[in-house]
Amino acid sequence: MSEKKNGYSLEDWQRHYDEDDLGWDLGQVAPPFVKLFESKLIVPGKTLIPGCGRGHEVIYLAENGFEVTAVDFSSGAVNHLKSTVEGRNIKCEVLHMNFFGIDSTHDGVYDLLIEQTFFCAISPEQRPSYVSTVARALKQGGMLAGLFYHTGEEGGPPFNTTREDILKHFSDSFEIKHLSKSKNSAEQRKNKEWLVILVKK
Numbered sequence: 001m002s003e004k005k006n007g008y009s010l011e012d013w014q015r016h017y018d019e020d021d022l023g024w025d026l027g028q029v030a031p032p033f034v035k036l037f038e039s040k041l042i043v044p045g046k047t048l049i050p051g052c053g054r055g056h057e058v059i060y061l062a063e064n065g066f067e068v069t070a071v072d073f074s075s076g077a078v079n080h081l082k083s084t085v086e087g088r089n090i091k092c093e094v095l096h097m098n099f100f101g102i103d104s105t106h107d108g109v110y111d112l113l114i115e116q117t118f119f120c121a122i123s124p125e126q127r128p129s130y131v132s133t134v135a136r137a138l139k140q141g142g143m144l145a146g147l148f149y150h151t152g153e154e155g156g157p158p159f160n161t162t163r164e165d166i167l168k169h170f171s172d173s174f175e176i177k178h179l180s181k182s183k184n185s186a187e188q189r190k191n192k193e194w195l196v197i198l199v200k201k
């Protein structure tokens, strides 16, 4: 992803899909989510995945009994994911829309939200909207389980996330249950991801 001070537009993201230039795509579910599931730290329930891309987390969790709603505004992401789920007969909902525009039918609905390279994809000015949208969608006591990208670099996307950024943005609406560098990240993300578990107050 090349540097762009104020973040990417929809057209910028779509271009990446058109050109099959998906540097962020691990080609598999991020290993820390597998570990969270196998350790029963995340359990099946209504689950929201914003900025889902080609949806490796969507597929993994839906196949393991989670009731997943996936959201992405790029047709390249949504079309790819829809054809995968149709081909494999996986049950989940795929919404082609701007995550910040989800309507009130999503309020207080979700037990779990999975964050995977979406917070770093939006411009830092959108972070307060991210927090309010996520807080709105989760039930009280609902959980955000996420990997937040500590690039250590200026600009983006991906935009850097520090420990302080997480505390600053989430402490008012969430209890911080866990915040440390993930131990089993994919090779290209080693020591660069915060594994974060938040519970909505």
Ligand SMILES: C[S@@+](CC[C@H](N)C(=O)[O-])C[C@H]1O[C@@H](n2cnc3c(N)ncnc32)[C@H](O)[C@@H]1O
Binding pocket: 013, 014, 024, 025, 026, 050, 051, 052, 053, 054, 055, 071, 072, 073, 074, 077, 097, 098, 099, 100, 116, 117, 118, 121, 122
């Ligand atoms: C860096 S990619 C990550 C995709 C996926 N989570 C993954 O890790 O493979 C960011 C995704 O967020 C989507 N996106 C960015 N802004 C969005 C918004 N406001 N609403 C919905 N999707 C958005 C892009 O289309 C892109 O698919």
